[in-house]
Amino acid sequence: MEKRIAVLPGDGIGPEVMAGCQRVLEAVVDRFNHHFVFTEGKIGGCAIDAEGTPLPDATIKLCEESDAILLGAVGGPKWDGGPSQLRPEKGLLGIRKKMGLFANLRPVTTVKSLIPASPLKEHLVNHVDLLIVRELTGGLYFGEPSGRDGDAVVDTLQYTKAEIERIVRKAFELAQVRRHKLTSVDKANVLESSKMWREIVNQVAPDYPDVEVEHQLVDSAAMQLIRYPEQFDVIVTENLFGDILSDEASMLTGSLGMLPSASLRSDAVGMYEPVHGSAPDIAGKGIANPLAMIMSAAMMLRYSFNMHKEANAMEVAVQQTLEEGYHTSDLAIEKGTVLKTSALVDKVIE
Amino acid sequence: MEKRIAVLPGDGIGPEVMAGCQRVLEAVVDRFNHHFVFTEGKIGGCAIDAEGTPLPDATIKLCEESDAILLGAVGGPKWDGGPSQLRPEKGLLGIRKKMGLFANLRPVTTVKSLIPASPLKEHLVNHVDLLIVRELTGGLYFGEPSGRDGDAVVDTLQYTKAEIERIVRKAFELAQVRRHKLTSVDKANVLESSKMWREIVNQVAPDYPDVEVEHQLVDSAAMQLIRYPEQFDVIVTENLFGDILSDEASMLTGSLGMLPSASLRSDAVGMYEPVHGSAPDIAGKGIANPLAMIMSAAMMLRYSFNMHKEANAMEVAVQQTLEEGYHTSDLAIEKGTVLKTSALVDKVIE
């Protein structure tokens, strides 16, 4: 199959992990007789530097003409002082919104060799396998008004029924092909938007009789993720709640440097990026961990291209590399071998 | 000294833990020659049942005429189906707002005998001693509009500069009498309200030169709380962020059943309540853990009555009781003695 892939390396370690990821993808292309056309675009800080905007029109056009988007990472202290519209993050928020990528999937799964690196006790994280489904184009991130009026300031948490329903249905569908359990997280004892959210979950639930649904308040979910993370299968929640809970969840299994994410819409187009940030402190040193980017590309193969064999091959390659003890310096694996980015990519390709 | 204390036991285990707490307070009164006048009021579900509203006027009046308020817990499944205005939580939100209790203090401190009950590895929680200062009368909980308009729904995160400044100054002051470190948590890369929040923190910081300030994004803070909780001294943040982070933090040290909170305003008046909820499943069985309520009363002695010796006496009594291995069944202490609520209170009084 021929696929057009928009490649947005971004800032910091973005270009390094992206380069490694592309090499792995090329190995997959060779082995499975596909044809991938990679086209690079700018986003975030590097786009501000080059074109004066974090999301140039050319990048939007590129993404619109592609079958999938790979994104490295955006941001860094260099651009932190700028006005709102000239912040790298605006590029990320902008492309999510422009492309209508409303469903952000963040899986967190125990990797055996990394369990010792978890801050949690081993018996709590032996079998974590959860998926956070975060609404990504609405909620508190995008509601209007958002701004100042004299001494007052507001942000707005805004949803329509249709926006809530499509993310909730997406989460139900994902639960159907996983362990058939959905936890909807809201703050229905305080927020009106959460009350509507909960109503809609209850309304659509009968369409998915094979999925067991429960509701948790967001404060309670933040506790439960630490107390007993194995209770979760699919979690669905509002944009900002999902931001917070997915970062919290990313710490559970000691595998932060490996966590991928997918941002999807109703058709097959999606954007894939590691959960980690641009890590400006280690950028350019050739020591960044490429595994999260590689795992994100595997999600692309699966969700956008329907290439399950290929995705499995990549994921298994990553697992094996780790089991053989090879890793970058960020992962706390005892008795392993620390490699630089490109050497680790070589191992994965092997 | 004579003090008028409004006693709002509320729902579920609220009345049980409140009764135990009052017995301990009476022992303190006796020993230190104070005179406390306790007057009971209704709030939450029990108020809905008795008076048709979660916050009767008589309760507001009682609180306004008191030097401090002790609150047990509100809520339970019995009232969950009701309309917004008839939910127990509205009583809690209402009394916070009516009394102007803008500063919610939630300390989380390692208790040696409970470390084994922490979900985190021991080396991460040996010396946790943090204080979350949550803004309590503004932000996403109280902003207008909040409601539906056809198929759309909004909630509003709203602040004035003055509201942000007073909570931030409060947090700086608390850091000054602790370890001189303040972490302000926001989402300044996305929210306009967070940008103003961060500006104000930076503006008032020079007035507290002995306090080191840092900013963390809320998603990152949710990670850091698990990764390395000992890095925190005082954390200050918006109402909902504080709700989520304080519940997350409450899991760190295995001591959830012991965690107190204080809700303060500019004068000495405050409301004191355990962090745990009304636990309807165990209500009425006489097995509820009264220690969080007792620790909350100790905070009252300290913050509202300036009775530091007395507060210390209560806190030390709780510590000793635990060290001697006495506890209720919720705490996971190996080789201890499980007692019922009233027997544990007896031990604390001893």
Ligand SMILES: CC(C)[C@H](C(=O)O)[C@@H](O)C(=O)O
């Ligand atoms: C960079 C930032 C705007 C972004 C977000 O908050 O969505 C990031 O934290 C994420 O989770 O992808």
Ligand SMILES: CC(C)[C@H](C(=O)O)[C@@H](O)C(=O)O
């Ligand atoms: C009961 C609820 C309204 C309340 C809150 O969200 O403030 C509770 O979770 C708390 O943290 O005190």
